[in-house]
Amino acid sequence: MRSVYRVLAYLVALEVVIQAAAVAFAVSGLTNWIENGGVLDAAVMQSETIAFNGVIGFIVHGLNGQIIVPLIALLLLISSFFAKIPGGVLWAGLVFLTVVVQVFLGMFAGGIPELGILHGIGALALFAFAVVAARRAEAATSGLEPRASRGTADVA
Template identity: 55%
Template sequence: MRNVYKIFAYLIAAEVVVQAMAMVYAVAGLGKWIDGGGVFDKALMESDESPFPEVVGFVVHGINGTMIIPAIALLLLIFSFFTKVRGAAKWAGLVLLLVVVQVTLGIFGHEVPAVGALHGLNALLLFSAAVYTGRRVSTAAPSAADRPETNVATPV
C-alpha cells in the first residue's frame, strides 16, 4: 500500500505540472490568435465555437483542476490510512486541503484577478507538498501499530 500511496502523491505533483503546461499552451495560443487578428470578447466566451486549437488547454485545465486532481487527492487520503506510515494521513490531508484551496482560488480568480496570483502560488505549494508526501514514504518510520513487538528480558 506504500507504493500506491507514493504513486498517488507523485501523480498529484505530475497533474500540477500538466495544469501549468495546459494553461501556458492555451494562453500562448490565444496570444497568437489575437496577433493574427482574432477578437476575444464575451460573445466568443459564451459561444460553442473553438476559435483556435490551443483552446483545449483551457478545457484540460478546468476539468483536471475541478474533477481529476480532487479525486486523486481524496484517494490519496483514503490510501494513507492503510500505508502504516507515521504521518501519512497528516500529509495526505494537507495535500487535500491545498487542493481544496486551489480549486476555490481558481473559481474566485474569475471574479477577482488578484486571486489568480494566489492560485499560482498555491499551485507551487501543492506541488511541493505532493512531492514531499511521496518522498517521505521511503524514509518515514512505520506507525506504532505496524512495528513488531520486541520481548525484553527483565531480571526477576
C-alpha cells in the same frame, strides 16, 4: 499500501505539471490568435465557438483541476490512513486541503482576477506537499525516517 500512497502522491505532483503545461499552452495559443487578428470579448466567450490552437489547454486545465486532481488527492488521503507512514496523514491532508483551496481559487478567479496570483502560488505549494508526501513514503518503505522526525541534529 505505502506504494499506493507514494504513487498517488507523485501523481498529484505530475498533475500540477500537467496543469501548468495546459494553461501555458492555452494562454500562448490565445495570445497568438489575438496577435493575428482574433478578437476575444464577452460575445465570443458566451458563444462557445472560440477556436484557436491551444483552446484545448483551457478545457484540460478546467476538467483536470475540478475532477481528476481532487479525485487523486482524495484517494491519497484515504490511503494515508492505511499506509502507516510517519506523518503520512498530515501530508496527505495538506495535499487534499490545498487541492480544495485551488479548486475554489480557480472557480472564483474569473470574477476576482487577483485570486489568480494565489492560484499560481497554491500550485507550487501543492507540488511541494505532494513531493514531500511521496518522499516520506519512500523513506518509510526503505526503513529510513525523514531527517526532521529523527529527533537528532546534524553536527558538522
